[in-house]
Amino acid sequence: MSAAAIAVRGIGKHFGELKVLDDVGFEVGEGETVALLGTSGCGKSTLLNIVAGLAVPDAGELWLHGERAAARGERRSLAYMFQEDRLLPWRTVQANAELALEAAQPRLSAHGRRERAAAALEMVGLAAFAGHHPHQLSGGMRSRVALARSLIGEPGILLMDEPFSKLDPQTRAQMHGEVLRLRALRPTTILFVTHDVEEAIVLADRVIVLAPRPGRVREIVNVSLPRPRSATETDVAEAVRRLRLLV
Ligand SMILES: Nc1ncnc2c1ncn2[C@@H]1O[C@H](COP(=O)(O)OP(=O)(O)OP(=O)(O)O)[C@@H](O)[C@H]1O
Ligand SMILES: [Mg+2]
Structure with missing residues (x-):
């Protein structure tokens, strides 16, 4: 069996007196999409920050593609889509997308850089808005720019922290379609955080x-339903x- 893209082993983390994570362990296979689900404050962002x-961490090990990762420092071929879109307001959509490549x-x-950014914007359906500034975009369009920027370096691993939580249900569903489409175009390992079952x-x-206080793995659930999945389908709703019931 090939090594997992991400292996988290016995991770523990304190902030002062507060024990945030306790003996957290799981693996994410190459090309797999895994959700971290848990209540607010149970340590999801902290866990993603440790992977990034x-x-x-105070305890435990992190392995990426079969190699032990240093506790801190740059991760090659890893992109992190934060909860806020973190677009630079003075840069155009195109220049925001290029920023990720500059690094x-x-x-x-x-x-x-220009060509790669243009291709990434094309992929998320924003080619016509390359010259716009972030304040001229809707929330959904800003999320698309952030997604394009995350994917532009062709990362092997994509981390996303509640990337679509601020969008209305319809735009969120569109973004889900977008992620699945991009995942099919180019196999990527995805670990994302969500509140949303x-x-x-x-x-x-x-x-x-994840169970809260301190955060630890409560249950790992396989989802083997065929794609695309719509919440209106009976199997998906079930x-x-x-x-x-597990959260
Ligand atoms: N840098 C920090 N210094 C001190 N405490 C922190 C720090 N970062 C997080 N915490 C605390 O650790 C706990 C877990 O925070 P974290 O942001 O990981 O939770 P979360 O599961 O992502 O929550 P949410 O769903 O609300 O985003 C919280 O109680 C938070 O106050
Ligand atoms: Mg968080």
Whole structure:
């Protein structure tokens, strides 16, 4: 069996007296999409920050593609889509998309950057808005820019922290379609955080349910329903209902 894309082993984390994570362990296979589901404050963002190398655990190990990862530091081929879109207001959509490449591939020429950014914006249906500034976009369009920016460096691993929680249900469903379409175009390992049981069932191959205070794995649920999944289908609604009982 090949090594998991992400292996979290015995991770623990305190902030002062507060024990936030306790002996958290799970794996995400190459190309798999996994949801981290849990109540507010149970340590989901902290866990994602540890995987991204932005926070240092007090205990445990993190392995990426079969290699032990340093507790802190840059992760090659990993993109992190934060809960806020973090677009720079003074940069156009195109220049915001290019920003990720400036960091990830500093040797790429300006022309190369432009082309890659244009292709990424095309992929999320925003080619016509490349010259706009963030304040001229709707919330859904801003999310699309953030998604394009996350994918532009062709990451092997994509982390997303409640990326669509501020969108209305219809736009959120569109973004789910977008993620699934992009995942089919280019196999990517996705680990995402959500409060939303329906989002977990619609997107994920597996759902890791976290228990709070301190955060730990309560249950791991396989979702083997055929795709695309719509919340209006009976099987999907039933899976949502059963998962809700575990959270
Ligand atoms: N840098 C920090 N310093 C001190 N405490 C922190 C820090 N980051 C998080 N915490 C605390 O750790 C706990 C878990 O926070 P975290 O942001 O990981 O939760 P979460 O599951 O992502 O919550 P939410 O769903 O509301 O985003 C919270 O009680 C929070 O106050
Ligand atoms: Mg959070």
